[in-house]
Amino acid sequence: MRKGVLTLAIGVLAACGGEAPKQPTVFSVSTKDELVLTSLPSIRQACPGLDKYAGSFQNARVEEQFRTAIVFDINERNAIPEPYKAGGHSCFVEIEKDGSAILIEKKACKSVCLDRLDTPDGQLKLPLVSAK
Template sequence: MKTTVSGFLVVVLLALSGCGAESGPPEFKVLTSDAVVTNALPAIRKVCPGLDKYSAQFSNVRVEQQFRTAILFEVSNSSKIPDAYKAGGHTCFVEIDDEGKNIFIEKMACKSICQDQTTTADGQLKLSLTE
């Protein structure tokens, strides 16, 4: 009986030990060895606050070499991103210029996610990473 109670207490203590742990604020992460992305990512997160805020809603985050180096991520239809952004079902592209000084975003929904607002500029959004 003592062994059963002791074992039960150990299981309860182990379960409770993770309950109060702070996980910290969400952070947009890209697993890559691409130097352009690795170097630019802190500045991208700074100019695109929505990437950190909604990072848990993204899947299949990856880097592709296209006309520019691009970070891609998918937004599920059931995401918790505001409906006004109309982002569900989109694949977003955050393109980085060769020098890593600017990013470009085309889709309205993806611009809304980046800037965490519904009102965004028409056309291609260009944001400087050096300011």
């Protein structure tokens, strides 16, 4: 009986001393680009995986290409489900010039954005809710 109580007490104490509860993460990028700043809340809403896995990203930045793009690198070691095959990728979230939609090409990046393995073939185009 004493051994069972002792084992239970150790188990309870071990459970109390674990990691601190994780704080919610918010995907962000440091920029002064007005299109990115106004679109980012809608982008985060359209891509729930961005906030969920933000701790697995590094070097988030804005690049001007054909469209304005939010670019981030995904760490090799990450908290993203293995089937997404996202480790080591650089993801590009391109924003339409009028802020009405985003476009994502890579399958791994589409999986991270949507937080699901099953993604549409080809370019993923997601409409954005207007912040205006």
